[in-house]
Structure formats: structure tokens, C-alpha cells
Amino acid sequence: xAIEKRALLGVLAAxxxxxxxxxxxARLYDMKTGQVSTLSVDGWVDSGGKMRGTLPSGAACQGSxxxxxxxxxxxxxxxxxxxxxxxxxxxxxxxxxADVVLRCTMARRPGSGFSYGLCTDQRGxxxxxxx
Numbered sequence: 001x002a003i004e005k006r007a008l009l010g011v012l013a014a015x016x017x018x019x020x021x022x023x024x025x026a027r028l029y030d031m032k033t034g035q036v037s038t039l040s041v042d043g044w045v046d047s048g049g050k051m052r053g054t055l056p057s058g059a060a061c062q063g064s065x066x067x068x069x070x071x072x073x074x075x076x077x078x079x080x081x082x083x084x085x086x087x088x089x090x091x092x093x094x095x096x097x098a099d100v101v102l103r104c105t106m107a108r109r110p111g112s113g114f115s116y117g118l119c120t121d122q123r124g125x126x127x128x129x130x131x
Contacts, residue, residue: 022043024040028119029129031127037054038053038054048090063093076091077091077118081116087109087115091103104117114129
């Protein structure tokens with residue numbers, strides 16, 4: 001009976017942990033003002049997923065991301081993110097409030113979560129992202 005309870009607790013803990021591993025939180029830094037906010041990425045273990053959070057100004061954001069080659073990611077977002085040789089890259093696009101579209105290039109190491117990223121909006125504002 002005690003072994004069955006331990007096994008059940010182990011399965012429950014693994015299930016709960018699997019849900020946690022699918023979400024990752026970043027701090028988003030406005031490079032002009034220094035203000036900070038947060039955003040979360042769901043499905044980072046997959047090749048794509050959802051993103052949501054707020055800009056430092058307070059505008060709510062939501063969108064999604066997809067994995068791409070580093071060359072394609074930088075071409076789409078027109079950013080100069082440095083990728084190490086073993087880094088995977090992803091591009092995310094979020095609608096923030098009524099009038100801001102944020103495009104982000106993110107880097108992660110294979111088998112682990114995102115590490116850093118850079119976002120820009122259509123007006124040229126830049127945001128640094130640290131996970």
C-alpha cells in the first residue's frame with residue numbers, strides 16, 4: 001500500500017512539473033527608459049507556442065512564437081541578436097494594446113529554455129529580454 005501511494009505521488013509530481021516546464025518567464029527591459037515588465041512564453045519546449053505579458057508602459061500583450069533558423073529569424077525581425085553556434089532561434093509576434101506590434105527574436109540552447117532575446121516595435125522602440 002505504501003509503495004502504491006509513493007508511486008501515485010511520483011506520477012502526480014511528474015505531471016505537475018511537466019506543466020511548469022512548458023512555461024518560462026522573462027523580464028522585458030525598455031532600452032530607452034530602463035523600465036521593466038514581464039512576459040511569459042508557453043510551450044518553449046516545442047517549436048512554437050503562445051506569448052503574453054505587458055510592456056513596461058503597462059500595455060497588455062499577447063501573441064505567439066515559432067522556431068526558425070537564426071538567419072531567417074534575424075531577417076524577419078531585422079534585429080542583430082548574437083546567436084552562439086549551438087543556439088536555437090525563435091521569432092515571436094505580439095499585439096500590445098491597440099496600436100503596438102512587438103516582434104521578438106529569442107535564443108535558447110537545445111534541450112533547455114530560452115536565455116535572451118531582443119524585441120522591437122513598429123516605431124523602433126527596443127526591448128531586451130532576459131529569461
